[in-house]
Amino acid sequence: MIHCQAKRQRHPCRRQAFTLVEVMATLVLLAIVLPVAMEGVSLATRTVGNARDQIEAASLAETKLGEIVAAEAWRNGNLSGDFGEEWPQYGWSSEVSDWDGTILRLLTVRVGWTRSGKERSVALGTLVYAGEE
Numbered sequence: 001m002i003h004c005q006a007k008r009q010r011h012p013c014r015r016q017a018f019t020l021v022e023v024m025a026t027l028v029l030l031a032i033v034l035p036v037a038m039e040g041v042s043l044a045t046r047t048v049g050n051a052r053d054q055i056e057a058a059s060l061a062e063t064k065l066g067e068i069v070a071a072e073a074w075r076n077g078n079l080s081g082d083f084g085e086e087w088p089q090y091g092w093s094s095e096v097s098d099w100d101g102t103i104l105r106l107l108t109v110r111v112g113w114t115r116s117g118k119e120r121s122v123a124l125g126t127l128v129y130a131g132e133e
Contacts, residue, residue, distance in 0.1 A: 050115065057090060057111040057122040064092050065109045065124050074107045074128055089113050096128075103130045 060083055068074050080093035092111045099106040104127045112121040 061109045061111040061124040105130045
């Protein structure tokens with residue numbers, strides 16, 4: 001930036017520039033702010049990935065729960081498996097337990113997966129009528 005003053009000054013047109021202190025202060029500020037901002041972006045990306053996994057797992061669990069109830073496969077005991085080539089990272093298992101001492105049973109389907117070396121899972125359940133067993 002060029003700054004010109006009246007002719008009475010000793011240097012009528014003097015070039016203004018950043019000082020070394022200003023440049024260093026800016027670099028220090030960037031060194032503090034950039035890592036924090038990048039960590040925020042990284043955290044947001046991980047959160048989105050986890051949310052996507054949970055939504056997919058809940059959808060898979062709901063579908064599997066419906067299949068097991070419709071086919072009455074829960075009467076054969078605990079079942080488990082995977083979702084094939086479409087969803088290779090997810091596995092499922094089911095469990096049937098007594099519910100409140102009645103003729104109803106609690107059928108629970110748990111879908112599990114691994115993300116960042118941690119085991120994660122989503123479980124959905126429904127009551128099924130056991131009838132006369």
